[in-house]
Amino acid sequence: MLDPERVGELLGVPAVEVADRGSSHSWTLHQVRLADGREVFVKAAHDQAGVFAAEAAGLRWLDEAGPGMPVAGVLAADEHHLILPWLAAEPVTAAAAERFGRELAALHTSSPPSSYGASWPGFIADLPLDNSLTSADAGEAWPRWYAERRLVPFLSRAAGHLSGPDVALIERVITEIETLAGPPEPPSRIHGDLWSGNVMWSGGRGWLIDPAAHGGHRETDLAMLALFGAPHMSRVLSAYDEVAPLAAGWRERVPLHQLHPLLVHVALFGGSYRAAAVDAARAALG
Known part of the structure; x- marks a missing residue:
């Protein structure tokens, strides 16, 4: 379901490496490394335009509450992909x-x-x-x-x-x-x-x-x-x-x-x- 070429098009930087990170509900989860060295998180699905659009709208709307909100930024989205920054997990203090x-x-x-x-x-x-x-x-x-x-x-x-x-x-x-x-x-x-x-x-x-x-x-x-x-x-x-x-x-x-x-x-x-x-x-x- 993931289309690395499309991910690159959405971000304006080619995707050079993909690691699958499982699945959830109707979509798959991926860690993608870009040609500029950044890593991003991608949800991919055959057709989840409504779900991905709602999630992207919700994240952006929450972030609009003010500076410094604890909200993962939306890098790009289309009917098949939702792209967020890669957040490296760490123990909770x-x-x-x-x-x-x-x-x-x-x-x-x-x-x-x-x-x-x-x-x-x-x-x-x-x-x-x-x-x-x-x-x-x-x-x-x-x-x-x-x-x-x-x-x-x-x-x-x-x-x-x-x-x-x-x-x-x-x-x-x-x-x-x-x-x-x-x-x-x-x-x-x-x-x-x-x-x-x-x-x-x-x-x-x-x-x-x-x-x-x-x-x-x-x-x-x-x-x-x-x-x-x-x-x-x-x-x-x-x-x-x-x-x-x-x-x-x-x-x-x-x-x-x-x-x-x-x-x-x-x-x-x-x-x-x-x-x-x-x-x-x-x-x-x-």
């Missing part, structure tokens, strides 16, 4: 985790959008996301936006792996969303799929990759980061809270924000994630 917490807080609070959603069609993995824009009214629009654009569509996708009572429980979360969502917050620029595998640790800091970026609730990113465990998570949270303190009760709302990604996992991987999604719904309801 406590100092890097704290820096990431501060930088994530700055991303969430700098240059906030005026609406929930995004101006481009969204994807999470290779599943479509409804990014329909909804103007924020003192943050009060988010609960219904989250319910209708995230929970309802993925409950439908996951329903074949859920029992009738499971579906009824999650429908109750959707019905009661306004009382579960906590105090109103304005929209933030959020990554939208911030599990630990979408943070690349390199150069003493964490870099955001593979976003499902949109205007959303900042607690969503933190809940997702905690879902599968992130290194030095307590330090990330402490540093984040120093820059942008979280609203009271945020820990109790973590399951609500984790419910959508867990439904995504049920839709993608089946019943092995059913119990976790049902537990999150039950915990969200208290």
Whole structure:
């Protein structure tokens, strides 16, 4: 699927060496050395124009929050390739985790959008996301936006792996969303799929990759980061809270924000994630 000649055309520098780095979902992953000595990371697919366009748009939009954002830069993209700088992985230190917490807080609070959603069609993995824009009214629009654009569509996708009572429980979360969502917050620029595998640790800091970026609730990113465990998570949270303190009760709302990604996992991987999604719904309801 990778076309080294096309990579060279996109970057204006010939590709001279390619190392395959596995695959993910519907695309393959590659490390490419260019004739000028640079190395780049390339996702390649037969046809993932929508996914690659959404990822490129999301990375660029996150980076527009301000200087020094922890966002991997987009070098080029077309319908078959997404090209980013090569980031050499390194062990995560406590100092890097704290820096990431501060930088994530700055991303969430700098240059906030005026609406929930995004101006481009969204994807999470290779599943479509409804990014329909909804103007924020003192943050009060988010609960219904989250319910209708995230929970309802993925409950439908996951329903074949859920029992009738499971579906009824999650429908109750959707019905009661306004009382579960906590105090109103304005929209933030959020990554939208911030599990630990979408943070690349390199150069003493964490870099955001593979976003499902949109205007959303900042607690969503933190809940997702905690879902599968992130290194030095307590330090990330402490540093984040120093820059942008979280609203009271945020820990109790973590399951609500984790419910959508867990439904995504049920839709993608089946019943092995059913119990976790049902537990999150039950915990969200208290």
